[in-house]
Amino acid sequence: MLRYFAKSFALIAVAVVVTCGIYPAILWAIGQTVFPFQANGSIVRNADGAVIGSMLVAQPFTKDEYFQPRPSAASYDATASTSSGYAPSNYALRDRVARVIGPIATYASGDKKGQAVAPDVETWFQADKFGGNPHIVAQWADAHNSIAQAWVTGDPTHGAFVDDWSKAHDAVVQDWIKKNPATPQPKGSDLAVVFFENFSNDHPGAFPSSVTKTGADGKPATSIEPVNTGSDIQSIFFDMWRSDHPDVALNDVPADLVTASASGLDPDITLENAEFQLDRVAAKWADDKKLKVDDVRKEIEAILQDKAHAPWGGLIGEKLVNVLDVNLELHKRYGDPA
Amino acid sequence: MWLLPAMLILAAIACSIPLSAYFTWLMEGRYRAPRVLKWFEDLVDTGPQDWKQYTIALIVFNIALFIFGFVVLSLQPYAPLNPRGLGWLEPTTIFNTVISFLTNTNLQHYAGETALSNFSQIFFILPNMFLSASVGFCALAAIIRLFRGAEKCGNFFVDMWRVCMYIYVPVALLFGIIFMQQGMPMTYASTEVATTLEQGSMGLDDKGQAKPQTIVVGPVAAVIPIKMLGTNGGGFYGMNSAHPLENPTATTNFFTTLAMMLFPFALVLMYGRMLGRIRHSVVIYGVMLAMMIGLIAWVIRTDTMEPNPGLTAHAATAWQVPSASAPSGKLDVPSPAVAALPVNQHLGNLEGKELRFGTSAGAAFAAITTDVTCGAINAEMDSLNPLSGLSPMIGMWLNCVFGGKGVGMINLLLFLIVGVFLAGQMVGRTPEYLGRKVGAREMKLAMIALLVHPILILGPAGLFAATGWGTTAEANPGAHGFSEIVYQFSSSSANNGSAMDGLGVTYGLNANASPSPEAVPWDIATGLVMLFARYLPIIAPIAMAFSLGRKKVAPVTLGTMSDDTVTFGFLLFGTIAIVGALLFLPVAALGPIAEHLGPIPFGG
Numbered sequence: 001m002l003r004y005f006a007k008s009f010a011l012i013a014v015a016v017v018v019t020c021g022i023y024p025a026i027l028w029a030i031g032q033t034v035f036p037f038q039a040n041g042s043i044v045r046n047a048d049g050a051v052i053g054s055m056l057v058a059q060p061f062t063k064d065e066y067f068q069p070r071p072s073a074a075s076y077d078a079t080a081s082t083s084s085g086y087a088p089s090n091y092a093l094r095d096r097v098a099r100v101i102g103p104i105a106t107y108a109s110g111d112k113k114g115q116a117v118a119p120d121v122e123t124w125f126q127a128d129k130f131g132g133n134p135h136i137v138a139q140w141a142d143a144h145n146s147i148a149q150a151w152v153t154g155d156p157t158h159g160a161f162v163d164d165w166s167k168a169h170d171a172v173v174q175d176w177i178k179k180n181p182a183t184p185q186p187k188g189s190d191l192a193v194v195f196f197e198n199f200s201n202d203h204p205g206a207f208p209s210s211v212t213k214t215g216a217d218g219k220p221a222t223s224i225e226p227v228n229t230g231s232d233i234q235s236i237f238f239d240m241w242r243s244d245h246p247d248v249a250l251n252d253v254p255a256d257l258v259t260a261s262a263s264g265l266d267p268d269i270t271l272e273n274a275e276f277q278l279d280r281v282a283a284k285w286a287d288d289k290k291l292k293v294d295d296v297r298k299e300i301e302a303i304l305q306d307k308a309h310a311p312w313g314g315l316i317g318e319k320l321v322n323v324l325d326v327n328l329e330l331h332k333r334y335g336d337p338a
Numbered sequence: 339m340w341l342l343p344a345m346l347i348l349a350a351i352a353c354s355i356p357l358s359a360y361f362t363w364l365m366e367g368r369y370r371a372p373r374v375l376k377w378f379e380d381l382v383d384t385g386p387q388d389w390k391q392y393t394i395a396l397i398v399f400n401i402a403l404f405i406f407g408f409v410v411l412s413l414q415p416y417a418p419l420n421p422r423g424l425g426w427l428e429p430t431t432i433f434n435t436v437i438s439f440l441t442n443t444n445l446q447h448y449a450g451e452t453a454l455s456n457f458s459q460i461f462f463i464l465p466n467m468f469l470s471a472s473v474g475f476c477a478l479a480a481i482i483r484l485f486r487g488a489e490k491c492g493n494f495f496v497d498m499w500r501v502c503m504y505i506y507v508p509v510a511l512l513f514g515i516i517f518m519q520q521g522m523p524m525t526y527a528s529t530e531v532a533t534t535l536e537q538g539s540m541g542l543d544d545k546g547q548a549k550p551q552t553i554v555v556g557p558v559a560a561v562i563p564i565k566m567l568g569t570n571g572g573g574f575y576g577m578n579s580a581h582p583l584e585n586p587t588a589t590t591n592f593f594t595t596l597a598m599m600l601f602p603f604a605l606v607l608m609y610g611r612m613l614g615r616i617r618h619s620v621v622i623y624g625v626m627l628a629m630m631i632g633l634i635a636w637v638i639r640t641d642t643m644e645p646n647p648g649l650t651a652h653a654a655t656a657w658q659v660p661s662a663s664a665p666s667g668k669l670d671v672p673s674p675a676v677a678a679l680p681v682n683q684h685l686g687n688l689e690g691k692e693l694r695f696g697t698s699a700g701a702a703f704a705a706i707t708t709d710v711t712c713g714a715i716n717a718e719m720d721s722l723n724p725l726s727g728l729s730p731m732i733g734m735w736l737n738c739v740f741g742g743k744g745v746g747m748i749n750l751l752l753f754l755i756v757g758v759f760l761a762g763q764m765v766g767r768t769p770e771y772l773g774r775k776v777g778a779r780e781m782k783l784a785m786i787a788l789l790v791h792p793i794l795i796l797g798p799a800g801l802f803a804a805t806g807w808g809t810t811a812e813a814n815p816g817a818h819g820f821s822e823i824v825y826q827f828s829s830s831s832a833n834n835g836s837a838m839d840g841l842g843v844t845y846g847l848n849a850n851a852s853p854s855p856e857a858v859p860w861d862i863a864t865g866l867v868m869l870f871a872r873y874l875p876i877i878a879p880i881a882m883a884f885s886l887g888r889k890k891v892a893p894v895t896l897g898t899m900s901d902d903t904v905t906f907g908f909l910l911f912g913t914i915a916i917v918g919a920l921l922f923l924p925v926a927a928l929g930p931i932a933e934h935l936g937p938i939p940f941g942g
Contacts, residue, residue, distance in 0.1 A: 003384060004395050007495050008402035011382050012465065015502060019468045020460050023507055024524075024560035027514045031524035031559060039524040041555040041583065043532075053532040054553050056521055056582040060539040070693075076540065078553040079529075080452050081577040083690045083718035085840030087818035088648040091939035093689060093721075097649055098679055105680060146941075239679070246651070246677035255681050259646070259688040262580035262700070262718045268693045270685075311588030316342045316696030318685060327535055337536075 065337035074264025102238030141196030350599035358607035386490035395494035420455035430861035439466035441872035444835035449576030471568025474744030484883035513563035521586035566597035571713030602740035617902035641726035645683035673937035690718025708733030713835025724934035734832035757913035783882035813840030821929035
């Protein structure tokens, strides 16, 4: 037995020398001499030598001048790759997708063909009727408790707003405690649904949103106020608007525009997705640089075609573009966005 | 769509033929190593062993490797190659991780890039991957020698040395070079800090400065070849082969997928070559291949060729559920109509998929990785379409669709013994395998080894599903949450290591301020499951092989069942299908099938 232990440790010792020492060292030597760019992470640098990013790792772009990568469950944090983990049956997936589509959805037919849906979503929201019943926000919170709770916990200012509300509405809170005796000291998130019901009653056709105003001291101040237009309305309530208008023909968006990748760091988007974003990108550059939209559009279209590549030449997959690659080219050609 | 999986299977078949010849040549001891290597062989050699000595050597070696792994992983805060100053993993996570890598499972209750330094990646992960992958290989070699009637079944340490040094190391080097050329990092540095092209797009820090994007790099190209070849599956990065630095292109994805298929494929043929019954092994190979093709086709059909049902339209339905409080005993639950979101899903379900590998690559990978018990992933298992999730689960439940290196073939032998026994009962003849009579003792040992697997999946899954350990950890509502729990234990027991990542099982570093609340019970439970599910199904079959091998070979007569015909293939397939379905159909119905039939979206 002891002999076996001795032999086991001898085998492990030799294995450590070979697999931890010699084997990686050989690969390292080959990598650093023959493939130095790849072996160090496919890093691109600017003219000053500062690291811009890795060609293989998605980085976020927020400005309209740039093409945007796929949504990232990891927030593009390359020290913590992750997927959304949402099952198809999880409402959180549908909700996330609907919120991306809401502000950019367009009609596919009829008088308003090509026009944005968002203004109609706002008008519908202000009328405050869903499925024939009043109070959209109350119905929303009732149907999607966890999404309503996520609103409360997702932002400290939201939490503070609900706390203030609960202090001002003691009777409502006491009533809630009577119905939920297991939670004698409810937190903000526990009260989310009753908060929205109450809010919807007090402010029909409105939703609590952050509004930034110039305060009395001349500095911008942010507060939560009832609003009935803007991005919150367009995104959060698009799915309900769609339920009320299931047969209206809308233009499809490319799936990879709204689905999160597995790593959260997918560097590519489909060429189809890039073409979908092209109008926005071209219009913004033309506006920034005082150029003709059509010319810019043609130029960027050419860049996309030039940079497009497909897995194994298209044998096994669709045409893709590397977002950083294309955006570097845009930056080279047009300089910094305004 | 179908080209990629077809090429993968053809390439794996083509490679498995010469590889199996090489393995046979090596394991028969016909390779005469150069003097330097021979010196090492002699260093570890303890002389020919009988089955008990061989098994004890195997166990002792694994204990030694456990001690080694525990010490090395605990050294992380004090060791070099740790510029980020990463501290200890949480103690139960160390326990889980050491067992996980010891047993070739590579279930990871931590994220590689967040929790492990390059020291741990090199000195803990690498030797564990090389050595644990060799253990199953050696066990199979011992079983074959015992089946041949040999009293001595070789020397465990010499077998280990040969498999590790003459097979894994050179092949891993070759794959490493391909991977580096395609963009996999190979550096001892730990991070690159990038300013990003649009400054401030990562957000602002407390001081209002633009945050950089920190990119973790490291000796990735050293870890990944053996991760795949050894069907280990433990990723350098948290998202494993979905991460663009761990799997940069369609080409690396092809070779990554091929690498995990090579050895399980070749070992089946090695079984036939070493026994001198090539036709018999080809029948087994055919049965495994048919099952694998079916499982790949299923997941491509239901995931790549179908949209994500979370975004499509659904008609209104009503559900009747039993209820004690309702007067009629039944409660009507209406599910309102759901409108389609305007998304063009012609590429199938893209949630949790990467684009660069090819359209069907995520689906094909999901099936293959669970068939060969690799456990690497290149797409999020949680986000597969409900019915598609069945394919990876079936792969793990059967655990012999090629299976892990050596152990998959061993598992198949158990089904085979049961099949032979059933067939013998039907015609009223004493069952025989390889001309030797299968007696009560062999059947008992085979059944022990066969039943360990379902018991270790269904027992703990039931316990966790019924308690807060499971329900708190679920990340998705309804039937899918149950699927997550079943998946985790299936993966642990099959020594697979893949996971539905939503499940909250990660504690990570000991200093982590907000770990998953139920991480500790998960660490301990899956750790124990991996341990039992690894060694019992190796030890019992060795004993069975010894017991069978001692018996006299009966002469072949007209009544002897031939084991190299298509009929025998169907018998084998039928046994696997019936036993597998009897054991696992109920959980399949409660998990993926219920999710598919139930309201989508579910809850809110």
